[in-house]
Amino acid sequence: MIKELKMMGDQIFLIVTPPIGAKDASYEDFKKVRELMEDGNHELYNGCTKYRKLSYIVRLYHVKVLCGAIDKTFSIIIELLNDAFPYAKLPTSFYEAKKMIKMLSLSYEKIHACPNNCMLYWGSLEDEKRDKCKKCNMSRWKSNENDGGESHVTDFQKKKKPKPAKVLRYCPLIPRLKRLYMSPKTSKLLKWHARVANPDGLLRHPRDSKAWKDFDSLYPNFASDPRNVRLELATDGFNPFETLSSTYSVWHVMLYLYNYPPWYCMNQTSLIMSMMIPGPKMPSNSIDLYLQLLVAELKILWNGVEAYDSSTNEMFHMRASLFCTISDFPGLDNLSGWNTHTLFACPSCRFDTESKRLKFGRKNCFMGHRRYLPLDHKYKYNKHSFDGSLEFRSSPAPMSGSEVLEQIEEYSRKRSRDEGTSEECPL
Incomplete structure (x- = not known):
């Protein structure tokens, strides 16, 4: 549906044509994106050459996130901008701005987890409705220490929505991969590994490695289409409070696309945040509990999903596989389950x-x-x-x-x- 989508500076230029071989479900998906792009491609105001409507809203939202501004602050700023510049095509509230950005399908999901890393309240209707962990029997919700006991809890406090004790933030992978192929620029870069030959045979990219070639020989159907995606997974913990006195640890799981050329695949803008595992402690071997969401999507992607290639203006069957993982030696302990701090720590021997x-x-x-x-x-x-x-x-x-x-x-x-x-x- 999107034949050409270019971004020069802060401007978005769009030409829309119907895709070849589009199916009903995919057609509706592309229709929503087309309508969003057509509306966002309008000038911010008559004669504005620097910003388009969508790009300016994204920049405003980016500033909100970087500065940690609350929703009310953002709404007040938008109201002030509308009052000062009534001729500008700006949303009237934070709700409208967020709704517009949400149509890009790049949001994340909040999934409740047991504080002891026993289970996720996800996967089945029975687990989603549980109030206690089925293994350790710990409550799903935070306890209010100011209540002073059950006898002092008022009717108003009982009606208040409880807060989860632990929340996993997961970013769905499939819509993000589809969006990459909607842009002609990234669509061409994702096929670089098959389009550009290696002139001297030296190891300059993962596609020159023995592991890549062995994978191609084992799965020739996957290797036959250069648009199929090969992912690399990396994970590590960090202290979000930036203080040495705090032992709080948050673990993030990142995905890199090895289809990209070497100068592009490790850019900060090229990585995909898969999930953010909350603390206060590292998940250790329980990390597989959280990775099951990513594994479920990878199983779907191995069989393939319908996607649209904007560089060729056609639908195709997109597949993806987890090519490798990269981590330090303690991280290998978490990802593989192999104990790296004993006399049998070597995973090769x-x-x-x-x-x-x-x-x-x-x-x-x-x-x-x-x-x-x-x-x-x-x-x-x-x-x-x-x-x-x-x-x-x-x-x-x-x-x-x-x-x-x-x-x-x-x-x-x-x-x-x-x-x-x-x-x-x-x-």
């Missing part, structure tokens, strides 16, 4: 890890790294520079996906049998 405990340093050190060298390498025969032994073993074979799944299921069965024990497993 696994149970064949050679580890020693330093007597005075009181830390674990890991040996056996010479196994990964070629068989004729000189370091394999150099015992004086290492631990006094020769190394003739080959590198350990990587585990297959079925072997990893079998190991996880075995540990899950063992944990269910020995519930309440303090025994830890590397998985």
